[in-house]
Amino acid sequence: MARTIVIDPVTRIEGHAKITLQLDDDGHLVDSRFHVVEYRGFETFCEGRPFTEMAGITARICGICPVSHLLAAAKTGDKLLAVAIPPAAVKLRRLLNLAQITQSHALSFFHLSSPDFLLGWESDPARRNIFGLMAADPELARAGIRLRQFGQQILELLGGRKIHAAWAVPGGVRSPLRAEARDWILARLPEAQATIRLALELHKRLLDGPLQQEQRLFGSFPSLFMGLVTPEGLWEHLDGQLRFRASDGTIVADGLREDDYASFLAEAVEPWSYLKFPYYRPLGYPDGMYRVGPLARLNVCDRIGSPWADRELTEFRQRSGQVAISSFAYHHARLVEIVACLEAIATLVEDPELMSARVRSHASLNRNEAVGVSEAPRGTLFHHYRVDDDGLLTKVNLIIATGQNNLAMNRTVHQIARAYIPDPVPAGVEIPEALLNRLEAGIRCFDPCLSCSTHAAGQMPLAISLVAADGRVLAERCRG
C-alpha cells in the first residue's frame, strides 16, 4: 500500500514548513516535497502606500535579515527618485550589508547548523542546539555568539537599532558614521577574524573527516547558480550585475540588469506550497532550477578580490569543485563569505570618504517603475515597484532568495530521503530520528527564511509525514 511520511514542522529554520515523503504501493519512495505552509501577502497590502514607506514596511517581514529588504527597498526608491546617492551613502550601505551577512551567517553556522556537525546527527535532539553546544564547547559557542554580536552591533551603530532600523532611505542613508563607531569596529575586528579562522579550521577538519558522506548526499546535483558580480566578475553583495553559471563552469548569462529580471526569471506555483518556484526562464520549469545564496555567489564569481578570502575560495574550490554542486557546501561557503565580509569591512572603515557628512540626496518622484536588488545572506533579493504619479504603489513584486532555492530544496530533500530511508519502507515503520534530523539538515543547508519568502512570520518548526498511495498518513513526526 502506498503511503506518505510527513515531517511537520521543520525545526531550526526561519518559518513554518513540513516535508512529505510519498511511497508507492510497494513502499518505494516516489516523491519528496518541502511544503511551506505559511502565508502573509505583503505584496498586496503594500499597494496604495507611499513608496517611501517600503523600506520600513518590508524590513518588518523578517527580524533575521530586515537589512536586505531595507537595502532593496531603498535602492528601488533611489531609482524612483532617479538620483545618484552620495558616495559615502553607497559605502555606508555596503558596510550595513556586510555586517548583516556576517551576523546572519554566524547565526546559521553556530546557532542552527553546527550542533548537527559537532554533537552528532544521532545525538539527543533536546540537546542538539546552541545550548548543547554551549555545554559541549563553551569557548566555541561564546566565540560564535560574539561574532554574530559583532555584525549586529555594527547594524546598531549605523542604524540606531539591531533590527528594523529604517536607516537606509530613498536617496541614501539617514546619518553618517560616527568616529567612535568606526573605532569600535576597528577594535573588534581582530576577534571576529580569529573566530572565523577557528570556525574554518574546525569545519574543514569535519569536511575531510566525518562529514564526507553528507557532502555527497545533501543536495549534490547539477543546477544553475545566480548571483551578483562586479563588472570585473568579482564577488559582490549589493551593486553590480547578475550572472548565471552552470555546474560545468559555463557562464550561461552575464551582465544581466535587475530591471530586466522578468525576461530571465519566471515563477511557477504548486498547489501544495505557499512558496513559489522561480526558475530561469530560457530553460523553462522545472529545468530552469537555479540556486542562490553563499554557494551560488562563490560559484558565479571569478574571485572575491581580497587576499585571505581568495585563499579560502581557492581551497573551497579544491574541496568542492570549481563549481561546487553539493548543497552541503553552503555551510563552508558561509564561512568563506564571512572572511570576505570582514576583509571588506576592514577596508571600508579605513576609507576617509566613509565618514563624510553628506549621505542623502533629495529629490521628488521622477519615475513610475523601478527594480532594486540586494544580496541577502540567503541570496538575491528583488523588489519591483510600480507607482502612480503621486508615488503611491500600484504594484509590488518581491522575489526572495529562499523562493529561488525552492526547487533545489525539494531536490535535496528527495536525495537525502532516497539515501537514508530503507527501500522499500517496511509496513508500520517508525521514522528514525536520525532520518528526520538529516532531512531537516538538508533544508538547513540553504538557511531558508520562509518568513520572507512567503512574506510570512515566525520561527520554523519541521513536520515529516509518511503518506500512503491512497492519501492516508501512516506515520508522522513533529517538532515545534
Add this chain to the structure above:
Amino acid sequence: MSVITLQVDGRDVAVPAGSTLLQAIRAAGLSVPTLCDLEGLEPVGACRLCLVELEGSQRLLPACASEASEGQVIRTDTAQLQGYRRMAVELFFAEGNHVCAFCVANGTCELQDVAVAVGMDHSRFPYQYPQRAVDASHPRFSLDHNRCILCTRCVRVCDQIEGAHVWDVAERGSDCRIVAGLDQHWGEVDACTSCGKCVDVCPTGALYAKEDTTAEKHPHPERAGQLRRAREQRQWTP
C-alpha cells in the same frame, strides 16, 4: 483683570476670569491628556480626553472647552475618568489603521504618547480596519487618512492662523474625514499656500512631509502658539 478661584484635585488655584478649566488645571501644576487642544487654536473639545468631573454635576466637562467659574470643585484623575480616557484612546486605535512600526511619526506621535500615558497596552474594541486612502497629490506633503483622528488641528490652524481655510470635515459618523477644498485632491486646491502649518500641528502621522520615511517626522505643534503670540502680542521670541 478679575481673578476667579477654584479647586482642582484638592488644590486651590486662582486664574484670570475667562480662563478654561484646562488652563486652571495647568495653573494648579496638574495635567490631563489632550490631543485636539493646542495653544494658539480655538478649542473644540473633539478628542474628549480632557474630560473632568465637576462637583455637583452629573455631566463630565471637556476641560479645554469649558470656562472656569468661581468656586468650582474639579476632579481630574478619578477611576471613572481614567477608564473613560483609556477607552477613548482604544477607540482611536480601533477605528483607524495605526501601525506605529513604519509610521513617519513613530516616536514623536502624540497619540502614541497618550496611549502610554493612559496605560493602554491593547484595544478591547475590535479593530475596524477601514479602507482609507492616502492623498499624496500635493507636491510637498501627504495626508494619510488611516492615521487621522479628526482632532481638526489642521482645519483650525489653516483657518485661524494661515487664513487659507483649505481643510474641512466631511461626512458623518465613521465616514467622517478631513477634506481639502471642495472635497478635492489636496494638490488641486488653489487656496493652499503650502505653508505646512497643518503638518506642523498634526498630532499623528496623518499629515507629513513627503520625503519623511519611518519615524522621520519632526512635528512643531508649538508654532501655532508662537505665531498667535507674535501676531497679537508682538512677541517674537518663544
